Amino acid sequence: MKIKYSIFSLVLLVLTTLYSCKKYLDINQDPNNPSQVTEQLMLPAILSTFSYEVAGGSPTRFASFWTKHLAYATAGPHEGNYYLTANDVDNFWRYSSYTSIMGTSVELVDKADKNGNPSYSAIAKIILAWNLSYLTDCYGSIPYSDAFKAQLGITKPKYDSQEDIYKQIQVLLDQAIVDAGKGTGAKPGSDDFIYGGKMSSWIHLANTLKARFYLRLSNAPGYSAATQAGLALTALNAGSITADEAPFFKYLAQTGGENPWYQYAVDGKWSTSPRPSQYYVNLLKGSSTIVGSSDPRLAFQVDPVAAGANAGQYIGVTNDAPPTNLTNYSAIGAFYAARDSRLYLVHYSEALFMRAEAEFLKANKTVNTAVVNAYNDGLAASMTLYGIKVDAASSTAETKAYLALPEHIVNLTTTSAEAYRKIMTQKYIANYLQFEAYNDFRRTGYPALPINNEVYPSVAIKVQPVINIIPLRLPYPSSERSYNAANIPTDIPLSPSAAMQIPLWWDK
Amino acid sequence: MKKLLQSLLILMFIAGSAIAQERTITGTVTGKDDGLPIPGVSVKIVGTQNGTSTDGSGKFALKADASAASLEVSSIGYVKQTVTIGSSNVINVVLATDAQQLGEVVVTALGVSKDKRTLGYSAQAVKAEDILNSRESNVVNALAGKVAGVQINNSGGQAGSSSRITIRGTTSLIGDNQPLFIIDGIPMDNSTNRGITENDESTLFSGNGGNRGIDLDPNTIETMTVLKGAAASALYGSRGAMGVIMITTKRGKKDANRKYPRVSFSSSLALDNAYTKGYQNSYLLGTNGLYKNGLPPGLGGYAEDGGATQISQSWGPHKDSVSQAVINAVGMPVIRDPRKDFYRTGKVWNNSVSISGGGDISTYILTYSNLDQQGIVDNNTFKRNSVSGNFTSQLGKDFKSSTSVSYTNSQNQRMPEGNSKRSYLYSLNFAPISFDAKGQYEQFGNRSWTNENGFNNPYWLINNIAMPSTVDRFIVSNESTLDILSWLKLTNRVGLDTYTDQQAEHVNFGTISVPRGRMYDALIKQTQINNDLILSANYKINDDMNISGLIGNNINQRKYARRTVRGSDIIPGYYDINGASTTEALQQDEKRRIIGVYGSATFEYKSFLYLNATARNDWSSTLPVDNNSFFYPSVSAGFVFTDVIGLKENPYFSYGKLRLSLAQSGNDADPYSIYQTYLRANPNDGQRGNIVFPFNGVNAFEKNARLFNEGLKPEKVTEKEIGLELKFFRNRLGIDAAYYDKVSKNQILPQEVSGASGYVDRVINAGKIRNKGFELTVNASPFRTEDFSWDIQLNFAQNRYKLESIAEGVDNIFLAGFESPQIRADKDYGYGVIWGTRYARNSGGQLLIDDDGYPIVADDLGPIGNVTPKWTGGFRNTFSYKGFSLSTLFDVRHGGDILNFDLYYSTFYGTAKVTEQRNTMKLWQGIRESDGAPNTTKILQDQEYFQSIYTLADENLVEKGGFLKLREVTLSYNLPQKLIAKTPFESIGFSVTGRNLWIKSDFSYGDPEGSLLGNGNAQGFYHAVTPGTKGVTFGLNVKF
Structure with a gap:
């Protein structure tokens, strides 16, 4: 009897188990992370990550130290005096660019194409092209044609030359313009943090970026400055961004939503050492004896010292530990680094300064009316960004004096070199905390920045810059050295300080 | 199937x-x-x-x-x-037990009790009194030094800290390597839970709470048996690869003659004190030899050089050479020992009472225990209340049922540790000897010797930051046995282990680094259900041969759920989520199941030859559905050769047994490693800033940077073991030796790939690890008379780890730390390698020195140490005389390094012991790089040297982690029977136990046991960890 029961129950149990085994064990779908998401959920991811980690992230931070917009007021060695390791540049490559932003963008393009939603495809292609430009402008040759193919077993993608990357960037932007104009399928709305789904603005942005990237190759080997300028003007004339279309990411005055400059340099969670550089503050302050040399934008780009003996003054830092407390120095202006400040991805003034430069280059580096007009428009747009009035009726005496100072004027009598310097210097000031200022400096040499070895008044320098030129590129990141070493171009040495001294292809 | x-x-x-x-x-x-x-x-x-x-x-x-x-x-x-x-x-x-012989019955896999004689593999048991006498509140710590081949790493001196236990080295490259805990035949969770994930906040910045084995009441444990090798644990299939700790709880005893239940009561009080070595105590707050008093400007602040009055550095004057100017201005600075002043005497009260008994057909035991621990840090407490019972009944002639129920409530109030300004140690370890932090805190709150960008006042931190945790845990099990025939029975064992862990973090408004304050509340729920149905037989074929065996089925389900709400910008001192300005909800769920079918057969011949074979097939939910079945076999043999060669009754050499085994076990994947997913976007800068979604009402998902693998297989561990057991002189001397060779293959690991492939890593099966080792246990009773006895137990274990291969293209795996220094597994240098910056050396290993006399730092990073010890051992001596017993346990860990990352900071801030050599000359022994001649240039070790040069080489942060410690010394006394015979008492005993009273170690802080990362794989990372303690426990045991 007992045996029968036992056999019965055992057999029953085993049979039940067998029967339901497969189903019982099929519970391996991650309940916390979805296996499918819509385009509406992917678009905000690439926009927010691109804004926070790239346009307001590490490449721009490095660039801001090297263009002297900022200095790192701590005893070195650190990025302020050109000390970088292959690890320091790893996150930008590996996590921000190739996985979060570009990896997601590639998937978004595939998905949007498959689902017939070209508007999403267009934006993803613009972000992909844009991020590629940041990468190649930092590292030179980078993988693209062979990239994003780990599923196919390609875990060590080969590198494409910078020239090929720039061709691909233009192709992507052209495709984006076509896709953005289709007007079919799902349209972005609040998921488009930049334009709220207004595709015409995306087309204007793509044109503006095209112009930027044509101009980028003005001095590239085998490229003619005049030709590139012509291409840039064509792109701008096809419809570039207006003042209202300057793309920006609006941050929020709440924890977890704050502007990246605020979180990086102001909120005190980690360090408040990155501050406007002594060089830059002094440049904008001008000379007390020269009327008009004081830049009215200073008050918007730089905060006066809040308290203490220097309260109310503008005092910059150098790339060394300051002799007194950090709070005795200026911080980044609230326009850029308040909790809820906007982060501009491109300034309207840049489109105008690009036009000025393009007209200048197209005319074989001579000044004509088109150059003068575009220059004046650019300077006015840069002032207007901060609400500084530039029309004769309502501008302040300071602004008037600034605009009237010969140093700030480009006219038909300005010499070629002077005109180029002035255009690029004004663009440099207008592009405060923009990565583009670093590209322009490398491409044109303007403004003529000294290396980061300034000292505080009556203090000797403690740590000299690690290399004696302003870095020309980033070293290749540690993860590539570890997992893709064979494909790294052999002309870029392992040593970061040596690598940083080798110019990019378009900078040769 | x-x-x-x-x-x-x-x-x-x-x-x-x-x-x-x-x-x-x-x-x-x-x-x-x-x-x-x-x-x-x-x-x-x-x-x-x-x-x-x-x-x-x-x-x-x-x-x-x-x-x-x-x-x-x-x-x-x-x-x-x-x-x-x-x-x-x-x-x-x-x-009746034979006092001449040692306890020989061991509990083996699936709870089967076996005569140790019959085993073909090694299993070592620890008795109840050895666990209790260690007076550890975490039962894992109680095993330290007692079992050969078992390594215990205690994570630090805070009450409620976690401990790591590994058996026979590191089996899995990135798996957790913790053995399976089985209590009365059912698996018990021993994980460490955090209220937020590593992604949300790294353990580096908060430290780790307790492993949940801490919920076990040591008073209820009868024995703990360690199944070390794969042959011993093969019946647990994919769960037994890391070894098994079998815990058997106490049972009631049949005693029909007693009128009342047996009552036993024990009570103890422990007093603990911190080790606070490793700091200079001569130089004051200041810089360049000039004094600063650390008070804010305008509020009594004074600086000898007239500059800033507050500073984080102890590079001021020597306490005996404070200038007259300072004395005139602010008086002679008062010198104190900030560390010693800060720690209090920790106290642990432990009370336990149990009643037990039994009649003809039933036995019962009920135990209530209360542990109340006040840590060495104010507001650090651990409290545990547990009630447990077992009821065993012969319900019918052939049917027996045993039910155990236990409920535990554990409450831990812990302070964060680690590399964060929220960690009190991050202030305290760098605190100057000339600043009254306590006085300043009491008067002004969070005011320390630094300005608002510097350190929090450590006293402020312990009163304004907390990480409380409350666990309510039930473990319920039933084992029912039906005797079908005299030689055949059916057993079903069902168990439930479930708990909730309510965790929180409180960071008050006004904390430097989190100025607006923050909090979280997390509820974690773990449930494990396990059922084994076993049909077992024991059949005697003839006088010489016996065959026994079992077949069975196992179903196991583990569920985990966590719900966390996080808030920032809080109302000061108020920790309800509704007071936070921004909130965020986080959630994690996990479910995994295993179905197993197994069988085991043992053939005995003439009580000297024992052959055993087991087989198990597992189907795991974490593996691909169509490829989720895996088979684990084992064979073992025990051969008592002394019986064959006629030595059975020999007075000098009576017992010799040879053991041989070969087995496979495995390790399935973590859940959700198969199918690709999207992750919520979290833009961040890798440092401290981020954007939290949903942002402005919009949510965002990005691709997962890990490429999962739909073809994943389980890790496979193959182990060969050979062992020898010898007994001499009528069992007065026993030796048990084992040698094993364990190979782990198909390691499941994330292979890092070029980011340009679109992924950071991909999950693969790769890698091969080999652990070879030797274990020796010696028991001896060199002296034994009617009244006096001397017993010795010695454990020794040596494990050689070799990473034979990782994956193609993978040279190392990051385990923990920073980019530099870090702890890693490295293809060429093994497991637990400390990797970081180091001095340049020539091919002969000599330091290269520059022309100024300074050692040159090498361009590349390299191995600067290894945290894995060379060998470990324990040595216990027990002397008994009448009612007295004195027992000492020495615990040895030989070799192995510690990365003391505190030194990186304490050298810079001038509090490290090494900075006492400030302003002395030093000659670095080495070769001048420029001309190859021996260096003769001495350098001045001044402030700049220590701050800017000394710590450039991480190798200066590596210290020796080996130790020899007197882990336990216990003196106990039981009142003689004749004294209490007329009282209602059955026995009365007193004991005094010393813990860690003596340590020999080169580690600068004294006690090298400690790890910021708790019981994770990366041991030896010591940074801002509560120091180890030594203590004395007074105990009383009464039975009536």
């Missing part, structure tokens, strides 16, 4: 045809001490070869003819007995 079913049915038919018809003598053999049945006892009819042995319930059945007069009942470890056969067919026998 089909095949197994067939064999099952065949077995049933055999069973059906084997019902006996003749007169059969049956009975139960029980132990005199505990009344529990004894399995494996040999029962023989005297003068014949007719015999059998008892089953798992101590029962036997024996055919006998009319001439049978008496039974011989014998078992190793018990005094042999001869019983006359009367008219009754039922003979119950009570055996």
Whole structure:
């Protein structure tokens, strides 16, 4: 009897188990992370990550130290005096660019194409092209044609030359313009943090970026400055961004939503050492004896010292530990680094300064009316960004004096070199905390920045810059050295300080 | 599975045809001490070869003819007995333990008690009193030094800290490597839970809470048996790869003569003190030899150089050479010892009472225990209340049921540790000797010797930051056994282990680094359900041969859920989520299941040859559905060669056994490693800033940077073991040695790939690890008289780890730390390598020195140490004289380094002991790089040297982690029986135990046990960890 029961129950149990085994064990779908998401959920991811980690992230931070917009007021060695390791540049490559932003963008393009939603495809292609430009402008040759193919077993993608990357960037932007104009399928709305789904603005942005990237190759080997300028003007004339279309990411005055400059340099969670550089503050302050040399934008780009003996003054830092407390120095202006400040991805003034430069280059580096007009428009747009009035009726005496100072004027009598310097210097000031200022400096040499070895008044320098030129590129990141070493171009040495001294292809 | 079913049915038919018809003598053999049945006892009819042995319930059945007069009942470890056969067919026998022999019955896999003699693999047991006498609140710590091949790493001195236990080295590259805990036959969770994930906040910045083995009440433990090798744990299949800790709890004893239940009561109080070595105590706050008093400007602030009055550095004047200017201005600075002043005497009260007893058919035990620990840091507490009971009943002639229930409430109030300004150690370890942090805190709150960008006041931190945790845990199990035939029984064992862990973080408004304050509330729920249905047989073929075995089925489900709400910008001192300006909800869920079918067979020949084979097949939910079935076999043999060569009764060498085994076990994947997913976007800068979604009402998902693998296989561990057991001089000396060779293959690991492939890493099966090792246990009783005895136990273990290969293209795996320094597994340098910056050396290993006399730092990073010890050991001596007993346990860890990352900061800030050498000259021994000549240029070790040059080489942060410690010394006294015979008391005992009273170590802080990362794989990372403690415990044990 007992045996029968036992056999019965055992057999029953085993049979039940067998029967339901497969189903019982099929519970391996991650309940916390979805296996499918819509385009509406992917678009905000690439926009927010691109804004926070790239346009307001590490490449721009490095660039801001090297263009002297900022200095790192701590005893070195650190990025302020050109000390970088292959690890320091790893996150930008590996996590921000190739996985979060570009990896997601590639998937978004595939998905949007498959689902017939070209508007999403267009934006993803613009972000992909844009991020590629940041990468190649930092590292030179980078993988693209062979990239994003780990599923196919390609875990060590080969590198494409910078020239090929720039061709691909233009192709992507052209495709984006076509896709953005289709007007079919799902349209972005609040998921488009930049334009709220207004595709015409995306087309204007793509044109503006095209112009930027044509101009980028003005001095590239085998490229003619005049030709590139012509291409840039064509792109701008096809419809570039207006003042209202300057793309920006609006941050929020709440924890977890704050502007990246605020979180990086102001909120005190980690360090408040990155501050406007002594060089830059002094440049904008001008000379007390020269009327008009004081830049009215200073008050918007730089905060006066809040308290203490220097309260109310503008005092910059150098790339060394300051002799007194950090709070005795200026911080980044609230326009850029308040909790809820906007982060501009491109300034309207840049489109105008690009036009000025393009007209200048197209005319074989001579000044004509088109150059003068575009220059004046650019300077006015840069002032207007901060609400500084530039029309004769309502501008302040300071602004008037600034605009009237010969140093700030480009006219038909300005010499070629002077005109180029002035255009690029004004663009440099207008592009405060923009990565583009670093590209322009490398491409044109303007403004003529000294290396980061300034000292505080009556203090000797403690740590000299690690290399004696302003870095020309980033070293290749540690993860590539570890997992893709064979494909790294052999002309870029392992040593970061040596690598940083080798110019990019378009900078040769 | 089909095949197994067939064999099952065949077995049933055999069973059906084997019902006996003749007169059969049956009975139960029980132990005199505990009344529990004894399995494996040999029962023989005297003068014949007719015999059998008892089953798992101590029962036997024996055919006998009319001439049978008496039974011989014998078992190793018990005094042999001869019983006359009367008219009754039922003979119950009570055996007394043989004091000359050591306890020989061990609990093996699936809770099967076996005579140690029959085993073909090593298993080592630890007795109740050895666990209790260690006076550790975390039961894992109680094993330290007691079992060969088991390494315990305690994560630090905070009450409620976690401890790591590994058996025979690191089996899995990135798996957790913690053994499976089995309590009364059912698995018990021993994980460490955090209220937020590593992604949300790294352990580096908060430290780790306790491993949940801490919920176990040591008072209820009867024995702990460690199954070390794969052959021992093969029946646990994919869960047994890291070894198994089998815990058996105490049971009630049959004692029909007692009128009242037996009551035992124990009580103890421990007093603990911190080790606070490793700091300079001569130089004051300041810089360049000039004094700063650390108070804010305008509020009494003073600086000798007229500059800033507050600074983080102790580079001021020597306490004996404070300038007259300072004394005139602010008086002579008062010198204190900030560390010593900060720590209090920790106290642990431990009270436990149990009642137990039993009648003819049932036994019971009920235990209540209360542990109340006040840590060495103010507001650090651990409290545990537990109630547990076991009820065992013979419900029918052939049916027995045993139910255990335990409820534990554990409450821990912990302070964050680690590399964060929220960590009190991050202030305290760098605190100057000339600043009254406590006084300033009491008057002004969070005011320290630094300005608003510097350190929090450590006293402020311990009163304004907390990480409380409350665990409510139930473990319920039932084991029911039906005796189908005298040699065949069916057992079902069902168990439930479930708990909730309510965790929180409170960071008050005004904390430097989190100026607006923050909090979280997390509820974690873990549930494990496990069922084993086992049909077991023990069949005597003839006098010489016995076959026993089992087949069974296992179903296991583990569920985990966590719900966390996080808030920022709080109302000062108020920790309700509704007071936070921004909130965020986080959630994590996990569910995994395993179905297993297993079988085991043991063949015995003439009580000297034992052959055992096991097989298990697992189906795991974490593996691909169509490829989720895996098979784990094992074979082992035990051969008592002394019986064969006629030495059985030899007084000098009576017992020798050779063990051989070969086994496979495995390790399945983590859940959700198969299918690709999207992750919520979290833009961040890798430092401290981020954007939290949903942002402005919009949510965002990005691709997962990990490429999962739909073809994943389980990790496979293959282990060969050979062992030898020897006993000499009538068992006065016993030696047990084992050598093993364990190879782990198909490691499941994330292979890092070029980011440009679109992924950071991909999950693959790759890699091969080899652990070879030698273990030795020696037991000896060199001296034994009526009143006096001296017992020795020695454990020794040596494990050689070799990473034979990782994956193609993978040279190392990051385990923990920073980019530099870090702890990693490295293809060329093994597991637990400390990797970081180091000095340049020539091919002869000599330091390269520059022309100014400074050692040159190498361009590349490299191995600067290894945290894995060379060997470990324990040495226990117990002396008993009448009622007195003195026991000492020395614990040795030889070799192994510690990365003391505190030194990186404490050298810079001038509090490290090494900075006492400030302003002395030093000659670096080495070769001048420029001309190859020996260096002769001395350098001045000034402030700049220590701050900017000394710590450039991480190798200066590596310290020796080996130790020899007097882990326990226990003096106990039991009142003589004649004194208490007339009282209601059965026994009264007192004890005094010292813990860690003496440590020999080169580690600058004194006690090298500690790890910021808790019980994770990366041990030896010491940074802002609460120091270890030493203490004395006074105990009282009463039974009546």
